[in-house]
Amino acid sequence: MPLDIIIGAQWGDEGKGRITDRLAESAAVAARYSGGDNAGHTVTIGGEIFKLNLLPSGLLNPRTVGVLGNGMVINPKRLIEEMDKLAARGVDVTPNRIKISYAAHLITPGHIALDQASEAALGTGKIGTTGRGIGPAYTDKIARRGVRMESLLDMESAADQVMAQIEQTNRTLQVAYGQPPLDARAVASEFASYVHRLLPYITDTALYLHEMLKAGKTVLAEGAQGALLDIDHGTYPYVTSSSPTTGGAFIGLGVGPGFLGRVIGVVKAFQTRVGEGPFPTEAFGAEAERLRGTGANPWDEFGTVTRRPRRCGWLDLVLLRYSARVNGLTELAVTKLDVLSGLERVRLCKSYRREGKVYDELPLGPAHLEGFEAVYEELPGWSADLTGARKPDDLPAAARQYLARIEALTGLKISMASVGPEREQLVIF
Ligand code: IMP
Numbered sequence: 001m002p003l004d005i006i007i008g009a010q011w012g013d014e015g016k017g018r019i020t021d022r023l024a025e026s027a028a029v030a031a032r033y034s035g036g037d038n039a040g041h042t043v044t045i046g047g048e049i050f051k052l053n054l055l056p057s058g059l060l061n062p063r064t065v066g067v068l069g070n071g072m073v074i075n076p077k078r079l080i081e082e083m084d085k086l087a088a089r090g091v092d093v094t095p096n097r098i099k100i101s102y103a104a105h106l107i108t109p110g111h112i113a114l115d116q117a118s119e120a121a122l123g124t125g126k127i128g129t130t131g132r133g134i135g136p137a138y139t140d141k142i143a144r145r146g147v148r149m150e151s152l153l154d155m156e157s158a159a160d161q162v163m164a165q166i167e168q169t170n171r172t173l174q175v176a177y178g179q180p181p182l183d184a185r186a187v188a189s190e191f192a193s194y195v196h197r198l199l200p201y202i203t204d205t206a207l208y209l210h211e212m213l214k215a216g217k218t219v220l221a222e223g224a225q226g227a228l229l230d231i232d233h234g235t236y237p238y239v240t241s242s243s244p245t246t247g248g249a250f251i252g253l254g255v256g257p258g259f260l261g262r263v264i265g266v267v268k269a270f271q272t273r274v275g276e277g278p279f280p281t282e283a284f285g286a287e288a289e290r291l292r293g294t295g296a297n298p299w300d301e302f303g304t305v306t307r308r309p310r311r312c313g314w315l316d317l318v319l320l321r322y323s324a325r326v327n328g329l330t331e332l333a334v335t336k337l338d339v340l341s342g343l344e345r346v347r348l349c350k351s352y353r354r355e356g357k358v359y360d361e362l363p364l365g366p367a368h369l370e371g372f373e374a375v376y377e378e379l380p381g382w383s384a385d386l387t388g389a390r391k392p393d394d395l396p397a398a399a400r401q402y403l404a405r406i407e408a409l410t411g412l413k414i415s416m417a418s419v420g421p422e423r424e425q426l427v428i429f
Helices: 016-026 076-088 109-125 133-143 147-154 155-177 184-201 204-216 246-253 285-292 315-328 398-408
Strands: 001-010 029-032 041-045 046-051 065-068 097-103 219-222 262-266 271-273 312-313 329-337 345-354 357-359 373-380 414-418 426-428
Touching: 001 246, 001 315, 016 041, 016 219, 016 329, 041 155, 046 329, 046 357, 076 184, 076 414, 097 184, 109 133, 109 155, 109 184, 147 155, 147 246, 147 262, 155 184, 184 246, 204 219, 204 246, 219 373, 262 315, 285 312, 315 345, 315 398, 329 373, 345 398, 373 398
Parallel strands: 001 219, 001 262, 029 065, 029 219, 065 097, 262 329, 329 414
Antiparallel strands: 041 046, 271 312, 345 357, 345 373, 414 426
C-alpha cells in the first residue's frame, strides 16, 4: 500500500517519464505533485513517442489513474490540448482516469507575459526559464492572490478572478516593464470556455489518494524537474519556483509520510543542465557534443519544451550524494547508460577542489558551486552496444564496474538502468 516517489536527482530531464511508465505497471495511480508544463516527459512504446507536459506519464498504462495534485500550476489551455492529443492516439482521458485537484493553481496568459517580460528585463542575468509562466503563477499562489482550479466550479467567479489577475498583471507589465496590457475581458471569456471541459475532472485528489492508499493500492508520486532545481534545495536562483524534492510530494499531494515506500532517484549516466547557472562537470566542444547527440533523435539532449541544446558533462557524485540526502533516496534508477558506449574512458566526479582543498560535500549547498573544480575518477569505457541488454549479465564488465562505482560512492543500490528509449530497454538488478 505504499506511496512510492520518483525524484529527478539532477537538474531535470533524467528520464523520469519512462521510469514512471515502467513502475506504473504495478501502480493504481500516478500523481504529479509540482510544476506545470515546464516539464517534458517522453515515453516510447513500440516505436511510438509520447511527450507529456502536464499529465502524469503513468497514464500511458491503461490501468493507472492520473492525478494532477494541488502542488501543480496548470495552464488549462495546454492541459486540454494535451488531453485531446492523447485521446486522438487512443488513450482514455475521461474523468474516471484523470483527476485534478481543486486546489491546484491556474496559469493565465498574464503569468506567461510576466515570465517572458521578467526574463527579457534581466538580460544576461536571466534565469533561462521555460517561459511558461511558472514563476509568476507560484508568486501569486504565495502572495495569496492566485486563481485555483476550484474557481472553475462557478463560471462567474472564474471570470471575476481571472479578470482581477489580468488587471493586476497589466499594472506590472506597463509600469515595471513598459509592455502593452493584455485584454482582461478576452482572457476571462477564454477561461469561461474551459469551465465545461474541465469541471468533471476537478475533485479532492488528496482524499482520493488517501482512500487508494488505505485500500492497499500503490500510488506513484511522479516528480517533475529535479532536486537541483528545487526552490529551497537547488542551485538558487537558477531554479524553478516549486519543490520537486521528496518533501514537495507530501505537500503537493496532501498525503502524509506514513504511507511512504520507495524513493527512487532517477539519474542520467552523465549530467545535463538547461538554462543558466554553474555546472562543475560541464564538458565542452567535441566531448559535450558526443554526450548531447545531434538532435536527430528525439531523446538527444535538446529540451523537450524549448528545444534548447542542453549543457552536457560528466556525472557529478557530489551533487548526487547531496540529492540523495535531501530526498531520502532509497535507490537509484540510472538512465541512458547506452549513450556512454564507445567512449575509451568514462569519468565520475567524486569530489571537488577549491583553493587546494578537497571537498566531498558542499560546504554551503549547491547554490554556492562557483569556484569548485571537479575531481574525477577515470574508468575504462566499453565498446559494446548495450541496447539489447535486459539482465545485469548482458552488460560488459566495464559498464558494470561503472555502475558499481556509482553505488560505492553514493551508498545507494541501483535497481534499474535504461539502455535505450523503448519501454522494454531496461536492465533490472
Ligand atoms: P521555469 O521552471 O520555467 O521557471 O524555469 C526555471 C529553471 O528550471 C530554468 O533553468 C529551466 O530551464 C529549468 N527547468 C524547468 N523545468 C525543467 C525541466 O522539466 N527540465 C529541465 N529543466 C527545467
